[in-house]
Amino acid sequence: MKKWIFSLALILSFKITAAVPTAEGLLRNPNNNDITGNLILLNVSVLHTMTGELSDEAAETTKKSSLGYYKFLLNNEERRSGEIIQGQYFNSSFSDREIARLDSYRNLGATLQSDQIIERELFYSLMMMFAMNESKYMGNFIKKYSSDFKLNNEMLNREKVKLLDEYKKYLTMIKADPSLKDHVKSPLAKEGEEEAKKIKEIMDSPTYDDNKNVELVKIGENFFWKVKFDNGEMMFSNEEHQLQQMTLNFGGKKINVYALEYLLFDGQHEMPKKIKIEMGDGNTYDVSILVYKDILSKNKTFSERLKDLKTVQSNVDVKTREPVFPMGITY
Numbered sequence: 001m002k003k004w005i006f007s008l009a010l011i012l013s014f015k016i017t018a019a020v021p022t023a024e025g026l027l028r029n030p031n032n033n034d035i036t037g038n039l040i041l042l043n044v045s046v047l048h049t050m051t052g053e054l055s056d057e058a059a060e061t062t063k064k065s066s067l068g069y070y071k072f073l074l075n076n077e078e079r080r081s082g083e084i085i086q087g088q089y090f091n092s093s094f095s096d097r098e099i100a101r102l103d104s105y106r107n108l109g110a111t112l113q114s115d116q117i118i119e120r121e122l123f124y125s126l127m128m129m130f131a132m133n134e135s136k137y138m139g140n141f142i143k144k145y146s147s148d149f150k151l152n153n154e155m156l157n158r159e160k161v162k163l164l165d166e167y168k169k170y171l172t173m174i175k176a177d178p179s180l181k182d183h184v185k186s187p188l189a190k191e192g193e194e195e196a197k198k199i200k201e202i203m204d205s206p207t208y209d210d211n212k213n214v215e216l217v218k219i220g221e222n223f224f225w226k227v228k229f230d231n232g233e234m235m236f237s238n239e240e241h242q243l244q245q246m247t248l249n250f251g252g253k254k255i256n257v258y259a260l261e262y263l264l265f266d267g268q269h270e271m272p273k274k275i276k277i278e279m280g281d282g283n284t285y286d287v288s289i290l291v292y293k294d295i296l297s298k299n300k301t302f303s304e305r306l307k308d309l310k311t312v313q314s315n316v317d318v319k320t321r322e323p324v325f326p327m328g329i330t331y
Contacts, residue, residue: 021241023213023227023234024152027135031240031262032270035133035294039302040074042131043094043291046327051282068327069094074131075302081134082108085306086331087313088324092290099313100324103331104306109137111331113144118250119279122257123287123329129243130271131292142229145250148213149229155208163187163202243272254280265292277329285329 021030049065071094075083087094088101105111108128112121121144125137142149166187174181188203190196216238217226223238232248246257261273275287300308318324 020211020214021225022152022208022211023150024135024139026225026227026236026241027129027138029130029133029271031242032133033268035076037294037296038077039295039297040076040131041291041293041295042072042074044070045092045288045290046070047286048327049284070330073305077302083302084108085309090321090324096312097316099316100318102309102313112137113140118253119255119277119329122255122277126275146229146231150213155211157205157207157209160202160205160207266294269294283328
């Protein structure tokens with residue numbers, strides 16, 4: 001009975017400390033289902049609109065736009081996260097015969113970390129957040145430009161985590177050999193008033209020491225989780241923890257991001273149908289998610305897929321087609 005009571009208390013402790021989400025936790029697209037396959041397919045269109053003044057004396061503006069189509073294959077094999085194949089297509093058919101450009105990246109995280117094009121870093125970080133439930137790309141991106149943004153590992157209550165880890169090892173050990181229970185002391189055993197008091201203080205303390213970046217705010221009739229840092233902020237829905245909008249001022253660039261129309265793709269996985277990225281210099285990128293599939297692929301390895309696509313693309317007669325160039329937010 002005592003063991004059951006303690007286990008319940010332990011669970012409640014985590015629930016209480018988890019009532020306020022961490023910033024990195026929100027960046028995992030937490031309302032989405034887990035990824036179960038080893039390959040993610042993502043088809044998107046990107047409408048790039050450039051708005052500028054027609055002349056210094058006129059109040060009129062001029063707009064130029066271009067539309068691009070991209071297919072991403074994201075590797076979800078063990079220890080291979082961050083490996084992607086990216087195809088840019090002549091049109092929305094996404095047929096292999098319409099591949100205009102083909103690129104691949106072995107380590108997207110390292111590529112982004114060394115990048116200096118902020119809108120490009122943002123785009124790929126958002127794609128990994130929504131398509132892969134990965135928070136590290138967005139977290140590292142924000143941390144790169146805003147030092148006061150706190151990642152989970154910077155807020156962990158090390159003392160509590162160490163104690164819980166020791167207790168977990170103890171439970172595993174006595175489960176394997178119950179006779180050890182009479183000879184090995186539990187890390188949570190109370191020997192003396194001072195020791196019992198110390199253990200209680202540790203267990204009652206929050207799992208994360210500092211969560212000042214996140215607060216619950218009310219706007220109109222609705223509540224949102226607001227994540228604020230030195231040069232930006234993000235807003236997430238209260239219950240679903242869905243990203244709603246983001247305002248950044250990184251490297252002298254002002255950026256507004258809006259995540260719109262959350263939908264279930266492939267009947268299981270949720271992400272916004274549209275993502276609008278507005279740059280302060282008049283450039284706007286409207287990203288539309290057209291296809292999302294979580295695939296368990298057994299017939300080809302990721303490397304084999306890349307090899308096959310390179311062969312197909314090499315046979316496309318690009319000379320007779322209108323030239324295709326990467327959009328400003330893609331490589």
